[in-house]
Amino acid sequence: MLADFYTCSFLTPIGYLNLAATDKHLISCLFSDIAYPTTPEQPAVLQQAIIQLDEYFAGTRQQFDLPLQPEGTDFQKKVWDYLSSIPFGKTTSYMAVARVVSGExxxxxxxxxNGKNPICLIVPCHRVIGSDGSLTGYAGGLWRKEWLLKHEGILKPTQQLALF
Structure with a gap:
């Protein structure tokens, strides 16, 4: 475990986001049905993450501006960097990501x-869908992916993408 490692939870309309950070970088943000224990001290990066997440769920923030340091392979980091470029209100397909990152x-x-993304929502893996427009896997649960896409205006409130 890192010497300076901090955690907290943020309750969203679709469950908890459990966050972890070092003194300077957000290293994890994952959906859960239960809250992490909160460390007594909270570095500025966690405080800023909570503010920005609150703004996102309130509908006033479309882009996050946080120092990130996800743990992963070089390939995973390349994919996550690309995911970070997908704008609010837009989607792309797994095939489109593959074509850009390393070939079909x-x-x-x-x-x-995409499934191993340790900083979900902030690194918007929920914006990647099937080539046919269907919702496909989401570590936080497909129902959360659908909620997030509706929140961003990609899906209409009554619209549901095919799950299979």
Whole structure:
């Protein structure tokens, strides 16, 4: 465990986001049905993350501006960097990400890297959908992915993408 490692939880309309950070970088942000224990001290990066997440869920923030340091392989980090470029209110497909990052043959690896994203929502893996427009895997649960896409105006409140 890192010497200076801090945690907190943020209650959203769709469950908890459990966050972890070092003194200077956010290293994890994951959905859960239960809250992490909160460390007594909270570095500025966690305080700023909570403010920005609150703004996102209030509908006043479309882009996050936080120092991130996700743990992963070089390939995973390349995928997550690309995911960070997907704008609010837009989606892309796993195949489109594969074409940009390393070629069509890497589509399964792209899906696996997307699923291992340790900083969900802030690194918007929920904006990656199937080539046919269907919702496909989401570590936080497909119902959360659908909620987030509706929140961003990608899906209409009554619209549901095919799950299969």
């Amino acid at each position: 043959k890497a589509i399964r690896a792209i899906g696996a890297a």
